[in-house]
Amino acid sequence: NMPSGASTAIMVAVGGGKGGVGKSVIASNLAIAIARLGMRVTLVDADLGAANQHTLFGIGSPGLTLQALLDKRIDSLEEAVVPTSEPRVFLVPGSGAVVGAANIGHARKMKLIRHVQSLDADVVVVDCGAGSGFDVVDFYDMADLRFVVVTPQLTSMQNAYAFLKSAVYRAIRKAAVCHREQELLSMAMQGGETERLADVLARVREEDAGFADDLSRSLASFQAHLIGNQLEH
Numbered sequence: 001n002m003p004s005g006a007s008t009a010i011m012v013a014v015g016g017g018k019g020g021v022g023k024s025v026i027a028s029n030l031a032i033a034i035a036r037l038g039m040r041v042t043l044v045d046a047d048l049g050a051a052n053q054h055t056l057f058g059i060g061s062p063g064l065t066l067q068a069l070l071d072k073r074i075d076s077l078e079e080a081v082v083p084t085s086e087p088r089v090f091l092v093p094g095s096g097a098v099v100g101a102a103n104i105g106h107a108r109k110m111k112l113i114r115h116v117q118s119l120d121a122d123v124v125v126v127d128c129g130a131g132s133g134f135d136v137v138d139f140y141d142m143a144d145l146r147f148v149v150v151t152p153q154l155t156s157m158q159n160a161y162a163f164l165k166s167a168v169y170r171a172i173r174k175a176a177v178c179h180r181e182q183e184l185l186s187m188a189m190q191g192g193e194t195e196r197l198a199d200v201l202a203r204v205r206e207e208d209a210g211f212a213d214d215l216s217r218s219l220a221s222f223q224a225h226l227i228g229n230q231l232e233h
Helices: 024-034 064-071 104-117 134-141 154-172 179-188 197-206 210-221
Strands: 010-015 041-046 088-090 123-128 145-150 225-228
Touching: 010 024, 010 134, 024 145, 041 064, 041 104, 064 088, 064 104, 088 123, 104 123, 104 134, 104 154, 123 225, 134 154, 145 154, 145 179, 154 210, 179 197, 179 210, 197 210
Parallel strands: 010 123, 010 145, 041 088, 041 123, 145 225
Antiparallel strands: none
């Protein structure tokens, strides 16, 4: 179900890999800061199964949420958009305490992403969930501007690294357009978790220089920015 009309909104994703690093607080404050520049901002709580943006904005019991679209109770995600107390900031509440909400399946995830991309706003800020699973990473990768939140905790830094690596690998996998390229890329990615992408590309280049060039172009278009939270120095 492709929503009618294409939005020209700038898509901003806030991820973190690990829960509890302040991702949702940063996403909400980022939405407010952008709105105070005069733009209309819709904040999407895509932390499926652990949504809390409505609480941060003092909305006690959200009515329609992302889940309503997934359950086909609404035809457009616009129906779930609610105003907040902050001028020009609107919210799409997420699914909270719904069993299985964090595992929505590929088809429903892609439908949801299309609807998020078509929201009527100047800027759409997406609060991504924790973890490095495909559902989280695909929401992150769809954005024009990507942030990853990290704290000084070792576990946070490890999870942020794993999250970014998963996002990059997921992005370049989309450059593999046929089965042979997919197999070649999978074989090249069999190294350890700290392996450099340059080594992966070198293995691919040994077998197919043209495909390696495609992967390099895909990597060149991927960009993410670190936000340090709870820092002391």
